[in-house]
Amino acid sequence: MTRSGQQSEATVDTDLSAADEGTGRKKGQIRSVEEIQVLIRAWENYVHPRAKSFWQTSDVLYQILAQIARGVEKTADPVLGDDRCVIWQGMLHSEDKRPVIRMTKPGETVESQTYVNRVLVFLFADDDSFNELQEKPKKPFAMACGDSKCVNLTHIALDD
Numbered sequence: 001m002t003r004s005g006q007q008s009e010a011t012v013d014t015d016l017s018a019a020d021e022g023t024g025r026k027k028g029q030i031r032s033v034e035e036i037q038v039l040i041r042a043w044e045n046y047v048h049p050r051a052k053s054f055w056q057t058s059d060v061l062y063q064i065l066a067q068i069a070r071g072v073e074k075t076a077d078p079v080l081g082d083d084r085c086v087i088w089q090g091m092l093h094s095e096d097k098r099p100v101i102r103m104t105k106p107g108e109t110v111e112s113q114t115y116v117n118r119v120l121v122f123l124f125a126d127d128d129s130f131n132e133l134q135e136k137p138k139k140p141f142a143m144a145c146g147d148s149k150c151v152n153l154t155h156i157a158l159d160d
């Protein structure tokens, strides 16, 4: 799966990798509000235009990105991170236990459980990957790494 090729023009403070070394990888440790803002600013440069036009306000988009940022460990980045699995720490689907966030889809008034890896693809995939994945059933995508709780964008399987 390939990330959308948009390049960042802003100089973003990417000090996120500093905590990555050593033993700082405690399960369940999530980012502070400030760290989440920094991460979202970095992600926003890669959000595909399809997602920007889908949600009517950037505020809704921001809230979705924030939920994803809060759902992973402090040192993990499912979008711009390295090749390690990013294990979801957030909400799981009530039936199949796959990672979900709650969001209100355009035109709807109630929140529903939405699979994180489908949201990630919608937000960040390039057109080729996106179109290919749209052919698949409306279920969470398979993960190439085999870990059903992993939300690393690059681990989403294009082939079954």
Ligand SMILES: [Zn+2]
Pocket: 084, 085, 086, 143, 145, 146, 147, 150, 151, 152, 155
């Ligand atoms: Zn993985």
